[in-house]
Amino acid sequence: MDSPLRSFASLYSTTFLMVLAAGLLTTYLGLRLTTMEVPQIWIGGMMSAYYIGLVFGSKVGHKLIAQVGHIRAFVACAGVVTASALGHALIDNLTVWIVLRLAVGMGMMCQYMVLESWLNEQAETNQRGTVFASYMIVSYLGLMAGQGAISLYPDLGLEPLLLIAICFSLCIVPIAITRRIHPEPLTPAPLQMGHYWKRAPQALTTIALGSMIVGCFYGLAPSYATAIGIDPEHVALYMSCTIFAGLLAQWPMGKLSDIISRSLLIRINCTLLGFIVLIISIVPFHSVYSLILTGLFGILAFTLYPLATALANSRVDQHERVGLSATILVTFGIGASIGPLVASGLMQVMGDQMLYGFMAICSFTLLARLMWINLRQKAEQTITADYVMAGGDMVSSPLAASFDPRVDVDMVNEQMIHPAEDAFDITPDSDNEELDSSNTQTDDTADASPANANTVSNEQVEHKILDDEDVDNEIGGR
Numbered sequence: 001m002d003s004p005l006r007s008f009a010s011l012y013s014t015t016f017l018m019v020l021a022a023g024l025l026t027t028y029l030g031l032r033l034t035t036m037e038v039p040q041i042w043i044g045g046m047m048s049a050y051y052i053g054l055v056f057g058s059k060v061g062h063k064l065i066a067q068v069g070h071i072r073a074f075v076a077c078a079g080v081v082t083a084s085a086l087g088h089a090l091i092d093n094l095t096v097w098i099v100l101r102l103a104v105g106m107g108m109m110c111q112y113m114v115l116e117s118w119l120n121e122q123a124e125t126n127q128r129g130t131v132f133a134s135y136m137i138v139s140y141l142g143l144m145a146g147q148g149a150i151s152l153y154p155d156l157g158l159e160p161l162l163l164i165a166i167c168f169s170l171c172i173v174p175i176a177i178t179r180r181i182h183p184e185p186l187t188p189a190p191l192q193m194g195h196y197w198k199r200a201p202q203a204l205t206t207i208a209l210g211s212m213i214v215g216c217f218y219g220l221a222p223s224y225a226t227a228i229g230i231d232p233e234h235v236a237l238y239m240s241c242t243i244f245a246g247l248l249a250q251w252p253m254g255k256l257s258d259i260i261s262r263s264l265l266i267r268i269n270c271t272l273l274g275f276i277v278l279i280i281s282i283v284p285f286h287s288v289y290s291l292i293l294t295g296l297f298g299i300l301a302f303t304l305y306p307l308a309t310a311l312a313n314s315r316v317d318q319h320e321r322v323g324l325s326a327t328i329l330v331t332f333g334i335g336a337s338i339g340p341l342v343a344s345g346l347m348q349v350m351g352d353q354m355l356y357g358f359m360a361i362c363s364f365t366l367l368a369r370l371m372w373i374n375l376r377q378k379a380e381q382t383i384t385a386d387y388v389m390a391g392g393d394m395v396s397s398p399l400a401a402s403f404d405p406r407v408d409v410d411m412v413n414e415q416m417i418h419p420a421e422d423a424f425d426i427t428p429d430s431d432n433e434e435l436d437s438s439n440t441q442t443d444d445t446a447d448a449s450p451a452n453a454n455t456v457s458n459e460q461v462e463h464k465i466l467d468d469e470d471v472d473n474e475i476g477g478r
Contacts, residue, residue: 008122008131010178011115014171015135016142018078018111021167023146025085025104026050027239028160029097030222031232035156040223040352042094044344047219048337049098053105055333058326061110065117070183074114075172077107082168089161114175121183133251140247144240151236196316196327201373202263203312204331206270209366210304211332212339213273213359217242217301219340220347220355227352228285238294245295246302253303254310262311266304267370273300274363281356301359305332 026047033043065073084100084107091097119131153159197204221242225235257265280293309328316324339362346354 008119008134008180010174010180011118012134012138013174014074015115015138016145017167017171017174018108019139019142020146020149021085021164021171022104022108023143024149024160024167025146025164026218027147027150027222027236028156028164029088029101030219031150031226031235032156034223034226038094040220040344040348041341042344043220043223044340044342044347046094046098046101047215047340049101050105050219051215051333051337051340053102053107054109055330055337056102057106057109058113058329058333060106061113064110065114070114070118071175074111074175077110078168078172081107081111082165085161085164085168089158118180118183122180136250137247140243143243144247147236147239147243149236151233154232156232192323193327193330196312196320196324199320200312200315200324202266202370203308203315204327205369205373206266206304206308206311206366207328207331208335209362209369210301210308211335212342212362213277213301214305215336215339216343216355216359217297220343224347224352224355230285234287238291241291242294242298243302245298249299249303250306253299253307257307257310262307262314263370263374266307266311267367267374269300269304269307270363270367270370273297273304274360274367276300277356277359277363281353281360 029046030043033046061073061077064076068076081104084103087100088097116135119135149163150160153163221239222235225238226232230238253265276293276296280290280297283289283293312324312328339358343355343358346358350357
């Protein structure tokens with residue numbers, strides 16, 4: 001059996017080139033807008049537009065792949081993304097740049113869907129974990145390469161955009177000439193976000209607020225680093241150090257989550273992350289200490305998403321995981337689009353340090369929310385454990401015996417028609433005389449025909465019901 005790296009070499013090569021170009025474009029735009037002295041709110045809006053495009057691209061991508069197939073959809077979206085990247089070199093209008101950024105997000109979401117659905121369908125069951133672990137490693141390496149490439153062009157001219165366009169164009173080649181069998185067209189899954197939020201509230205809350213933190217870092221950290229006086233070469237080092245630390249933390253954190261409760265591990269993660277970003281926002285920049293702090297930030301921030309995803313998948317059944325994946329992606333996209341907007345507004349009003357100040361607010365808010373949800377779930381479990389099932393009126397009634405196949409129905413009917421003397425606490429003598437006469441009548445007709453017997457029995461039942469009603473009326477009257 002071939003190794004996953006050899007079996008999916010074309011898809012991994014495509015992923016590396018695509019993510020390299022995307023990471024380089026994000027960092028380039030952040031630095032370029034900062035040098036243009038654009039207000040922070042525009043920078044945040046530019047980065048939010050990308051994640052909004054990811055959200056809408058999930059719907060467009062499903063339809064496009066279903067209509068034309070995986071490779072054609074990938075090639076078409078790669079062309080749109082390449083043209084949008086080059087469009088930043090032709091037009092300096094910020095409104096147009098936001099539209100171009102939105103187009104890049106929609107196109108790249110379709111490309112991600114092609115790659116991940118292809119890997120998911122054709123990966124062997126015993127190699128699926130290795131296949132997707134390799135996919136994540138290649139993605140992180142592409143991000144790091146994109147951050148490092150910006151240091152080659154400190155003047156931030158048109159050269160980075162040309163390199164971005166080259167990488168987006170070349171990523172078509174491996175997937176276009178692959179010899180692998182094409183996957184089946186995608187089938188859109190219904191999106192029931194409310195249902196999954198009820199099933200996994202802690203996990204989806206973590207994804208929502210954690211995506212705000214990650215979106216703020218990718219979109220605004222280059223601008224923040226430039227604003228505090230770091231040159232582009234060290235900005236690339238700052239970003240690469242954070243991403244590399246997050247990459248190294250994936251496997252140990254995954255093993256730790258198999259030993260410790262994931263919900264508890266996420267709360268510990270949030271607590272440590274809150275203090276780390278609070279320290280970064282207060283302490284001035286240092287060439288050594290700041291790299292250590294941002295490395296710790298990467299370890300904690302970039303492991304929130306996989307921990308929350310694992311927790312969410314443990315809360316649903318197998319047939320619900322497709323809908324859960326769609327809910328996770330939409331939740332991540334919404335959170336990552338809101339975070340840069342809010343953080344950029346705070347940075348514009350209160351200073352650049354509010355980037356990490358906002359991350360601290362998100363971390364402690366997430367911690368408080370998770371603790372509240374955990375306490376509520378424990379209370380609900382206690383109530384459920386104290387609940388004792390009680391029988392209904394039918395179970396308590398003697399009529400329930402007639403539904404048991406082990407019981408003789410004729411015997412039950414006989415007992416219901418001829419109750420024991422102590423079955424009713426009847427005091428009037430007139431009522432006792434009527435019951436005696438009824439018993440005498442039954443004895444006289446014991447040798448009658450079956451039809452007559454049935455008639456007599458029905459009359460006796462009606463007579464008995466009337467007697468019971470008289471007793472009830474008499475007791476009610478008293």
